[in-house]
Amino acid sequence: MIYKVGRELEVKVEDVAFGGNGVARLDGLVCFIPFSIPGETVKIRITSVKKRFLEAEIVEVIEQSENRVEPKCELYGECGGCQYQHIDYKTQLSLKESQLKQVLSRIGSLSELPEIEKIVPSPKEFHYRNRITLNAKKQDDNFIVYGYKHLNNQDTLEIQNCPIAQYEVSDLTRVLKRTPWGHKNLNRQRPKPATLRCSGGDDPVIYYGKAPKGMPWRTEKLAGRDFRVPLGAFYQVNPEVAEELFSITTEWLNELPQPKVIDAFCGAGFLSMGLEDKHVVGIEENEASIEAAEYNALQWGIKSFNYIAGDANKLINKHLRNKGDSTILILDPPRKGCGESTLESIRKHKPSHILYVSCDPATLARDLKGICGESNYKVSKLALLDMFPQTSHFETMVLLKKGDADV
C-alpha cells in the first residue's frame, strides 16, 4: 500500500516506544503516533513518510483506552515538555518498565537481564520539579515571552504555571518579568533563559542566564541531613525520588566488601555520601560542586573521601589503574553518557562492580554494550526510578558485576 502525507486511516495502537510515541504497524512499517495509548483504535493522518517509518497525528480516538485521563495542563499537546499527561500514572510506570527492557536488549544487546528489583514511583505525580528553565523570546522592545519550546520545536509557548513544577517554582513564573533582573533582561538584544529553583531549606530564587557567582549555596534535605549544592550546579530535580536513589545506592554498595569507590561525575557528592565506611574518590568537572562535596563530607562527619575537579573521562583511567579490580565504580554522567575513553579504561582495568545511574536509557544501553560486549560483566541488579512523571523520561540504576567477582 502507498502511504502519503495527509492520508487518513484507522489503526490499532500496539505499544508506546521510548520517547513517548504510540506505535502501530502498517504492512510491516512502524507508524509513530504521539498521544496515543496501547489498545486504542485511532483515526490518524500521516504527517511524514520516511524510508523505514511513518509519523502521524490523531484525528479521532475511535476506541478509547480505559487508561486515558484528562490532562491537567491547558497547554498539553502543544508544549514540548510532557508526553504522558493523557495516561494514568500506573500505566505510565508500566510503559516505562517495558521500554527499559526493550532499550537494554535492543540497543544494549543485553539478553540475560534480571527482573527489575525496584520500581520506584514518584510520591508526587504532579508538582514535583524543584527547578525549571524557561526560554526567553523577545517579541518587541516592551515584551518578552518566557516559556517552553512548542512541539513544533520553533515557537516558544508562554508559561504562566507548570503543573509538574513545585508550587513555589510555578508561582515564580508570574514575577519573572517584574524583577530588576527581569527588566534588565528585557533590554538585552538576546534575552537570557530564566531558571526558577527551589530547595528543601531556603527561599526559591530566579536567575537569568548562568547562575551569578558568589551566591550562597542552596541547602537540600537528604536522609534527614543538610546537603549543600551551589546555585547553578546539578542537583536531582525530584527530591522525594532522589531520596530513594540515594538509599538504594547506599544499600547496594554497602553490601559489597570492596573498600574503594570511584564516584565519577559526582556533583556535590550525592550518590556516595552514604558510603562512609569506604574510601571514596569523587571526580567532577564543576569546581563549585567539588568544593560543596568536600564541605558536605566534612559536615556528614566523613574524613576519608577525596574529591578531584576535572574531566572524569580523562581521570578515571589513572584512578582505576591502581587496584582497579578491587574497586567499585559509580558512573552518573550527563544525558549524553560516558566518553569512549571511560569505556576503554573499564575494559582495561576491570573494576569489580560498576553502578551506572542514568537519565537516558538509550545512551546507558549504548555504554553497557561497550562494557559488557567485550568484557566479562553481567547485570546483577536493575532499578527504575520515576524521577520525571508525566514525561517520557525516567532514571535507571544498573549494577554490573565482573564475572569473577566473589560477591
Ligand SMILES: C[S@@+](CC[C@H](N)C(=O)[O-])C[C@H]1O[C@@H](n2cnc3c(N)ncnc32)[C@H](O)[C@@H]1O
Ligand atoms: C547527572 S549529574 C550527576 C551528579 C551527581 N552524581 C548527583 O547525583 O548529584 C552529572 C554530573 O556530571 C558533571 N559532568 C559533566 N561532564 C563531566 C565530565 N566530563 N567530567 C566530570 N564531570 C562531568 C556535571 O557537572 C554533573 O554534575
